[in-house]
Amino acid sequence: MKNYRVFSTFLFLIVTTISFSQTNFGLLNATKASQIGVKSEERIRVDNDKPLPYAYVDERDILWSKVVWETIDLYQKKNFRLYYPVNDDQLGSKSLFSNLLNNIRNGEITEIYEDSQFVNKLPLSEIEKKLVRVDTASYGYDLLNEGETDISEYVDKNFITPQDIQSYQVKGIWYFNKLSGQMTYRLLAIAPMAPDVQTIGRDDIIDDAIYPLFWVFYPNAREVLHNTYPIKTGFAAQSASYDYILNTRDFSSVIIKEENMFGNRSISEYEPKSLLQLRKAEDIKNEIRDLESDMWTY
DSSP, X not given: OHHHHHHHHHHHHHHHHHHHHTSOTTTTTOSSGGGTTOOOHHHHHHHOOOOOXXXXXXXXXXXXXXXXXXXXXXXXXXXXXXXXXXXXXXXXXXXXXXXXXXXXXXXXOOOEESSTTOOSBOOHHHHHHHTEEEEEOHHHHXXXXXXXXXXXXXXXXXXXXXXXXXXXXXXXXXXXXXXXXXXEEEEEEEEEEXXXXXXXXXXXXXXXXXXXXXXXXXXXXXXXXXXXXXXXXXXXXXOOOHHHHHHTTOSOOEEEEEOOTTTSOBHHHHOOSHHHHHHHHHHHHHHHHHHHHHHHHO
């Protein structure tokens, strides 16, 4: 009976902790319901910090480096924090995709590119085109031909939502700094991956491929992601920010490409079978992991 009571108490603490951790901030200090979810002046002062800046790295101190591209599968449990919530109104939190897109739209994030080579910048107008499909009923076209100007009743718009983001691709560099004597990772870019909006919800087109919507030069997004958080779970009073999760590599990923002399071709281009691709990705990961040990050994 005593053990049952202990177990019941422990279970109650777990449930209440998880439930409370997912409520909006300000709940304890609110004197009116309208204050829930609104940061107080004290909270704003406490939160008014900056992401830990990257240390200056002199290229002459780099003994070895390798640029790699990885896929973060959002359907893996480890990566759920980067996927949920798919409904922006849920629990006062926003998904990583929503935070990136909203801050691109409001001008906080400006370094957006077509690909991970950072050559061609992608204007907001082009990004918006990738996020919506406009379907017009045939009767709407008939009305247009007859001179009608308002056919909104016959126009259906389909948007890419956080739920459609299946993975992220990230580009980063591993390097061994002789001054610190350790292997370090620096995240360079991130891209949300989703199906082509022209195929979503259509039965007449079958396309399982996913594509990068845009590439964000990551250092330009650090301050924004430092101040945004995923849904809090468990016993933690404050969850880690998106910037902390990405910089500390607190996610599960698979290497899909490495910088090489063959035009940085992806593993899938020379290893057609999935199993061989995974083995090659593991080989690259082991090379990076073992090199630091080898540096100290020799």
